[in-house]
Amino acid sequence: xxxxxxxxxxxxxxxxxxxxxxxxxxxxxxxxxxxxxxxxxxxxxxxxxxxxxxxxxxxxxxxxxxxxxxxxxxxxxxxxxxxxxxxxxxxxxxxxxxxxxxxxxxxxxxxxxxxxxxxxxxxxxxxxxxxxxxxxxxxxxxxxxxxxxxxxxxxxxxxxxxxxxxxxxxxxxxxxxxxxxxxxxxxxxxxxxxxxxxxxxxxxxxxxxxxxxxxxxxxxxxxxxxxxxxxxxxxxxxxxxxxxxxxxxxxxxxxxxxxxxxxxxxxxxxxxxxxxxxxxxxxxxxxx
Amino acid sequence: xxxxxxxxxxxxxxxxxxxxxxxxxxxxxxxxxxxxxxxxxxxxxxxxxxxxxxxxxxxxxxxxxxxxxxxxxxxxxxxxxxxxxxxxxxxxxxxxxxxxxxxxxxxxxxxxxxxxxxxxxxxxxxxxxxxxxxxxxxxxxxxxxxxxxxxxxxxxxxxxxxxxxxxxxxxxxxxxxxxxxxxxxxxxxxxxxxxxxxxxxxxxxxxxxxxxxxxxxxxxxxxxxxxxxxxxxxxxxxxxxxxxxxxxxxxxxxxxxxxxxxxxxxxxxxxxxxxxxxxxxxxxxxxxxxxxxxxxxxxxxxxxxxxxxxxxxxxxxxxxxxxxxxxxxxxxxxxxxxxxxxxxxxxxxxxxxxxxxxxxxxxxxxxxxxxxxxxxxxxxxxxxxxxxxxxxxxxxxxxxxxxxxxxxxxxxxxxxxxxxxxxxxxxxxxxxxxxxxxxxxxxxxxxxxxxxxxxxxxxxxxxxxxxxxxxxxxxxxxxxxxxxxxxxxxxxxxxxxxxxxxxxxxxxxxxxxxxxxxxxxxxxxxxxxxxxxxx
Numbered sequence: 174x175x176x177x178x179x180x181x182x183x184x185x186x187x188x189x190x191x192x193x194x195x196x197x198x199x200x201x202x203x204x205x206x207x208x209x210x211x212x213x214x215x216x217x218x219x220x221x222x223x224x225x226x227x228x229x230x231x232x233x234x235x236x237x238x239x240x241x242x243x244x245x246x247x248x249x250x251x252x253x254x255x256x257x258x259x260x261x262x263x264x265x266x267x268x269x270x271x272x273x274x275x276x277x278x279x280x281x282x283x284x285x286x287x288x289x290x291x292x293x294x295x296x297x298x299x300x301x302x303x304x305x306x307x308x309x310x311x312x313x314x315x316x317x318x319x320x321x322x323x324x325x326x327x328x329x330x331x332x333x334x335x336x337x338x339x340x341x342x343x344x345x346x347x348x349x350x351x352x353x354x355x356x357x358x359x360x361x362x363x364x365x366x367x368x369x370x371x372x373x374x375x376x377x378x379x380x381x382x383x384x385x386x387x388x389x390x391x392x393x394x395x396x397x398x399x400x401x402x403x404x405x406x407x408x409x410x411x412x413x414x415x416x417x418x419x420x421x422x423x424x425x426x427x428x429x430x431x432x433x434x435x436x437x438x439x440x441x442x443x444x445x446x447x448x449x450x451x452x453x454x455x456x457x458x459x460x461x
Numbered sequence: 462x463x464x465x466x467x468x469x470x471x472x473x474x475x476x477x478x479x480x481x482x483x484x485x486x487x488x489x490x491x492x493x494x495x496x497x498x499x500x501x502x503x504x505x506x507x508x509x510x511x512x513x514x515x516x517x518x519x520x521x522x523x524x525x526x527x528x529x530x531x532x533x534x535x536x537x538x539x540x541x542x543x544x545x546x547x548x549x550x551x552x553x554x555x556x557x558x559x560x561x562x563x564x565x566x567x568x569x570x571x572x573x574x575x576x577x578x579x580x581x582x583x584x585x586x587x588x589x590x591x592x593x594x595x596x597x598x599x600x601x602x603x604x605x606x607x608x609x610x611x612x613x614x615x616x617x618x619x620x621x622x623x624x625x626x627x628x629x630x631x632x633x634x635x636x637x638x639x640x641x642x643x644x645x646x647x648x649x650x651x652x653x654x655x656x657x658x659x660x661x662x663x664x665x666x667x668x669x670x671x672x673x674x675x676x677x678x679x680x681x682x683x684x685x686x687x688x689x690x691x692x693x694x695x696x697x698x699x700x701x702x703x704x705x706x707x708x709x710x711x712x713x714x715x716x717x718x719x720x721x722x723x724x725x726x727x728x729x730x731x732x733x734x735x736x737x738x739x740x741x742x743x744x745x746x747x748x749x750x751x752x753x754x755x756x757x758x759x760x761x762x763x764x765x766x767x768x769x770x771x772x773x774x775x776x777x778x779x780x781x782x783x784x785x786x787x788x789x790x791x792x793x794x795x796x797x798x799x800x801x802x803x804x805x806x807x808x809x810x811x812x813x814x815x816x817x818x819x820x821x822x823x824x825x826x827x828x829x830x831x832x833x834x835x836x837x838x839x840x841x842x843x844x845x846x847x848x849x850x851x852x853x854x855x856x857x858x859x860x861x862x863x864x865x866x867x868x869x870x871x872x873x874x875x876x877x878x879x880x881x882x883x884x885x886x887x888x889x890x891x892x893x894x895x896x897x898x899x900x901x902x903x904x905x906x907x908x909x910x911x912x913x914x915x916x917x918x919x920x921x922x923x924x925x926x927x928x929x930x931x932x933x934x935x936x937x938x939x940x941x942x943x944x945x946x947x948x949x950x951x952x953x954x955x956x957x958x959x960x961x962x963x964x965x966x967x968x969x970x971x972x973x974x975x976x977x978x979x980x981x982x983x984x985x986x987x988x989x990x991x992x993x994x995x996x
Contacts, residue, residue, distance in 0.1 A: 192775065193778065203809065203855070206811075269528075269530065278521075294975055299968065300952070304952070309500045312491070312495045313495060313500065334533050335537070394803055421811070428811075432807055436801055443795075444792070444799050
């Protein structure tokens with residue numbers, strides 16, 4: 174009797190848990206593998222055991238102090254570039270969105286359609302032209318040419334501003350226009366309406382878009398690879414993949430520790446904003 | 462109060478305008494001197510736009526839009542057009558410069574005439590910490606010359622030798638400063654092929670070369686006079702090679718030709734549709750490119766299908782009110798998506814390592830059972846492609862799981878209950894109702910995922926770098942290369958020089974493919990109507 178109940182439970186629900194658990198293992202294994210290896214005394218690519226024989230922090234310690242592998246410098250560069258570009262992106266995107274949401278002007282429709290069309294082409298597709306353009310900019314203004322963070326930030330700005338202004342505009346449309354009109358009656362200028370009413374009310378979407386842009390830039394490889402040649406200026410994606418890869422199996426412990434440090438904040442941020450990031454329009458634009 | 466506020470904002474506006482214009486007027490002459498016409502065009506347009514927007518009081522909307530759109534225009538729209546332009550040029554290694562720059566470069570070249578034989582003197586070879594070579598030439602009491610030795614055909618007055626009496630002590634011995642290292646005779650012999658190319662400049666036409674290396678005493682140097690190698694005649698538009706006494710004529714490919722040999726450097730010229738013709742006609746390019754193109758489509762399609770299949774399986778399996786722990790499952794499945802792809806790819810590179818990797822360890826019993834060699838994942842075409850798809854499925858299924866779950870939950874329950882009442886089996890109601898509705902709501906996202914994977918540079922470049930290589934190809938290309946990674950190698954990183962023109966023509970083709978995909982997406986998703994509705 175008991176057994177037949179068990180069988181019927183399995184046929185109804187048990188197999189679902191079985192499939193579920195198989196994929197839990199598949200999802201978690203590589204993650205646990207890299208975490209435990211980063212603490213393992215003898216990190217070993219072949220060691221499929223998830224509980225290492227000895228616990229050590231030496232791989233984390235090895236990441237600081239080596240002038241040839243300035244890991245924390247890369248991390249700092251990445252955070253610097255991604256936050257500056259993310260902030261400016263959202264700021265300038267909000268300005269543009271305000272015009273599209275609240276002002277009537279000629280070319281508004283064309284401008285909006287342009288934004289939607291541009292957003293379909295990844296910015297890095299024109300990387301040959303970007304490379305040549307910044308090669309020439311470097312002749313004229315070396316501080317923002319190839320090999321500089323400023324140039325890279327400018328390219329990131331161009332790449333996601335269309336997408337962001339479009340989404341912010343959509344959000345601003347949901348803010349009642351009667352608020353503006355009341356303020357206008359009281360004699361407020363457009364900039365006062367923007368800074369005191371519309372922008373503060375749009376804050377939820379601005380935070381989400383900042384996070385999305387930040388993660389996108391953090392994970393970018395191709396544009397950073399085109400721009401940055403000096404090891405000290407690398408982002409973390411470049412650094413790990415170029416410098417460590419020379420001696421993959423011997424460096425494995427350090428690579429694992431570097432990966433854990435680089436991935437954890439992003440994963441936490443992502444899980445925290447998961448609903449907004451995966452929801453609707455924003456889909457598919459982030460990983461890379 | 463408000464009036465005062467406006468005053469301040471106006472002042473700020475003029476302040477920033479002044480800074481921008483000052484920068485622009487500093488940069489514009491430079492752009493002209495470097496002949497960066499496209500750069501000039503874009504700086505000019507931006508300058509006009511900014512002044513037009515912020516000096517005038519009339520265009521309220523432009524004031525808000527301009528700051529963001531400048532970046533959009535300069536670094537997205539403009540490069541797209543520029544890319545198109547470059548695809549019609551022969552811009553590549555040897556043809557990087559403009560004609561003017563190439564002629565200047567050629568006129569700076571010089572050649573040595575060894576006409577002052579006999580005059581020999583002691584020469585000491587030094588090296589600094591950056592391994593640059595320096596010479597000390599002990600000509601006579603008046604001339605103890607010191608300076609950096611540069612390539613023989615170069616000319617740069619920055620490196621003129623200087624008289625340094627302090628390098629000799631009262632006994633007439635040479636003293637080497639601490640920051641330099643003096644090469645012994647043996648070390649000079651070891652570096653002789655390099656040293657042969659070097660010279661110490663004295664003036665425009667005279668230089669010192671290492672003549673005879675001595676192992677026991679000081680080596681000797683000789684003076685040689687050098688002359689300008691090429692002179693350009695702008696009336697006839699020809700080049701004269703002074704060393705060979707031949708006239709060089711204008712070649713067809715953006716260079717001068719002397720005695721049938723083209724002179725390096727050349728310059729970039731417009732070659733019409735030549736790059737596109739090469740893609741179609743050049744056998745050594747067409748073969749690999751068709752492999753790459755077909756794999757790009759297969760890769761994008763299979764990646765989306767596999768991830769969608771896994772995501773659908775999980776979503777359908779777990780989407781049942783009576784299944785416990787759904788939240789826990791869901792939060793675990795998000796993890797592969799939450800980690801930056803460049804990290805996950807590294808981990809998989811380790812897991813798939815043929816010698817030490819865990820995946821081969823797992824497969825070991827299978828290998829023994831069938832008595833086959835362990836798979837070297839990145840060695841063969843089939844296994845490396847399988848590895849790429851395996852990793853991409855792991856990266857992609859959480860997203861599919863999330864969107865399918867969302868879509869499943871938005872299907873009205875009444876619909877399924879009505880089907881049940883009408884006597885449909887669960888299987889029938891899934892295939893007849895749930896699945897079609899699901900496809901309708903997520904097909905735009907699937908097309909989006911296809912477009913994303915079509916250009917998934919990071920995965921391919923970091924996991925396999927495109928390898929294993931296609932043997933016999935004229936360019937650096939491998940079996941897992943997709944169009945964008947192939948183009949990247951072609952343009953910048955393939956180790957066979959820069960082929961910007963050809964690479965730009967491939968990106969132009971990718972542009973059109975993405976355009977078609979987007980058009981299809983719009984058509985099926987009715988997204989455009991939503992866009993219009995939102996205007």
